[in-house]
Amino acid sequence: MPKRRVHVVAAAIYNGDERVFLSRRPSYVDQGGLWEFPGGKLHPHETGLEALKRELNEELGIHVKRAQPLIRVHHEYTDKHILLDVWGVRDFEGEPYGREGQVVRWVPVAELGRYNFPAANLPIIKAVALPHAYMITADQADETRFETDLAAALERHRPKLVRLRDTALDAEAYAARAERAVDICRRAGAQLMLGHRGSDVEAMVALVERLDAGGLHLGSDQLGVLERRPLEGSRWLGASVHDAAGLAQAERLDCDFAVLSPVRATGSHPDAQPLGWHGLQQMIEHVRLPVFALGGLGLEDIDHARGVGAQGVAAISAFER
Ligand SMILES: Nc1nc2c([nH]c(=O)n2[C@@H]2O[C@H](COP(=O)(O)OP(=O)(O)OP(=O)(O)O)[C@@H](O)[C@H]2O)c(=O)[nH]1
Numbered sequence: 001m002p003k004r005r006v007h008v009v010a011a012a013i014y015n016g017d018e019r020v021f022l023s024r025r026p027s028y029v030d031q032g033g034l035w036e037f038p039g040g041k042l043h044p045h046e047t048g049l050e051a052l053k054r055e056l057n058e059e060l061g062i063h064v065k066r067a068q069p070l071i072r073v074h075h076e077y078t079d080k081h082i083l084l085d086v087w088g089v090r091d092f093e094g095e096p097y098g099r100e101g102q103v104v105r106w107v108p109v110a111e112l113g114r115y116n117f118p119a120a121n122l123p124i125i126k127a128v129a130l131p132h133a134y135m136i137t138a139d140q141a142d143e144t145r146f147e148t149d150l151a152a153a154l155e156r157h158r159p160k161l162v163r164l165r166d167t168a169l170d171a172e173a174y175a176a177r178a179e180r181a182v183d184i185c186r187r188a189g190a191q192l193m194l195g196h197r198g199s200d201v202e203a204m205v206a207l208v209e210r211l212d213a214g215g216l217h218l219g220s221d222q223l224g225v226l227e228r229r230p231l232e233g234s235r236w237l238g239a240s241v242h243d244a245a246g247l248a249q250a251e252r253l254d255c256d257f258a259v260l261s262p263v264r265a266t267g268s269h270p271d272a273q274p275l276g277w278h279g280l281q282q283m284i285e286h287v288r289l290p291v292f293a294l295g296g297l298g299l300e301d302i303d304h305a306r307g308v309g310a311q312g313v314a315a316i317s318a319f320e321r
């Protein structure tokens with residue numbers, strides 16, 4: 001017998017940027033006792049957003065005014081194929097409570113890892129904890145200029161996640177710059193991702209740990225040759241990819257996110273064929289991984305990127321303005 005296909009909507013309801021609202025499934029239902037993002041199955045002829053509004057009213061007593069797509073996760077349970085269609089909710093009326101008697105709680109995003117969720121939820125948790133803008137540092141040979149520009153971009157745009165791109169630095173110069181950049185980012189409340197294509201991955205992992213950086217960002221070539229996740233789960237592992245094979249490898253390695261490019265034509269890669277928004281959407285539809293869109297995009301494209309199922313936008317030059 002073919003498996004049942006179930007379409008479920010669920011919400012990450014935010015209180016500011018710090019907390020999300022979780023429910024615990026009653027012990028007598030499917031996946032009982034596990035924590036979940038409130039929501040449920042679509043009724044016939046309902047859109048996702050209609051179902052979301054109905055479920056959050058039935059389960060929590062709130063009225064959703066606006067919601068934004070966060071991530072879509074396909075998952076095979078033994079008895080069913082489930083599509084979890086997850087929305088971010090920041091704009092609602094009422095105070096959520098356990099209207100069906102379920103246990104509920106506001107949970108700091110940083111503590112989500114301590115809760116037990118259904119197996120399908122891991123990519124959702126990563127997507128909730130990840131920001132929607134990923135800043136990539138620009139090429140700058142001059143060290144003082146680099147540091148001033150970085151501090152200015154952090155101040156102006158307040159990104160939470162930054163990647164120190166390797167540019168033309170050798171391994172030693174990269175490590176020296178990384179040490180100062182981690183510090184500058186930390187003072188601005190941002191985490192710094194390290195990754196240097198000219199160094200082996202083990203050396204980069206050691207650097208990430210020594211500097212207590214946010215995580216490791218793999219180039220697409222490095223991603224291709226690895227066999228398992230090279231980094232502990234408490235730090236971010238990101239990867240640059242350009243096609244479906246890259247996305248599949250990023251999933252296999254248990255990366256926390258991928259950066260897919262180019263979405264638009266860019267001056268930095270004039271020969272690469274741009275994916276376009278539709279190409280991006282098709283490529284990430286079945287990927288269990290938050291994906292940032294990169295290539296000719298700016299911060300004004302974040303909503304559009306999220307609308308086609310991406311986590312958000314990665315950019316270099318948008319942060320220089
Ligand atoms: N709401 C929600 N469901 C989830 C999550 N993760 C996950 O695997 N699921 C699965 O998705 C399905 C959701 O169905 P549900 O039982 O909440 O459906 P519902 O609210 O419409 O209830 P009902 O079918 O009793 O009327 C369950 O199989 C559940 O285990 C999650 O984070 N939130």
Ligand SMILES: [Mg+2]
Nearest residue numbers: 038039040041
């Ligand atoms: Mg439910």
